[in-house]
Amino acid sequence: MKTVKEESILAMRDIGIQVKTTYWGGSSVSRFVNRLKIEDVVLNEGITMWQIKSYMALLVKDQEKMTVVFEHLLPKLQPILLDVYRGVRQTIFPQQPTLETLPADQLVETSV
Numbered sequence: 001m002k003t004v005k006e007e008s009i010l011a012m013r014d015i016g017i018q019v020k021t022t023y024w025g026g027s028s029v030s031r032f033v034n035r036l037k038i039e040d041v042v043l044n045e046g047i048t049m050w051q052i053k054s055y056m057a058l059l060v061k062d063q064e065k066m067t068v069v070f071e072h073l074l075p076k077l078q079p080i081l082l083d084v085y086r087g088v089r090q091t092i093f094p095q096q097p098t099l100e101t102l103p104a105d106q107l108v109e110t111s112v
Contacts, residue, residue, distance in 0.1 A: 002027070004072040009084065011091040017058060019069055037061045041089050043081060056081055056088075 002023040010018040016035040022028040039059040044066075046053045054077035057066035075081055089096070 007070045007073050009069050009088065011088045013091050013094060017088070017092065019058075019067065021072065031067065033058055033060055033067060035092060037063075038092060041085065041092060042066075043077070043085050054081055056085055 002025065004021055005024045006022040008020045008022075010020070012018075012035075014035055016033050017038065018030055018032045020028055020030040037060050039061055042057055042059060044055055044057055046055060053074050055071070055074060056069045058069065060067055069084075070081075
């Protein structure tokens with residue numbers, strides 16, 4: 001089993017989102033989701049007998065399962081996931097009103 005070194009998300013307005021996992025051996029796996037197929041970006045919680053883990057996911061048209069972002073490292077909700085979530089939503093859905101307005105450029109990239 002490979003050990004994950006880094007996970008990142010790259011959100012590009014009007015283009016889509018790339019989710020990338022980099023392993024300690026140097027290899028990496030990237031997934032790209034076209035903007036037209038992204039229905040929503042959500043924060044969710046997974047609950048087990050011993051813990052509650054927050055995670056961010058993409059809801060993609062014609063796909064049964066969510067695309068989980070940072071699925072191996074699972075960063076904390078505050079501040080990492082909330083900041084990434086706000087930045088990605090502002091970039092992918094700029095016309096939708098948000099509770100907090102963030103300055104958004106054409107590109108938001110974050111790694112953990």
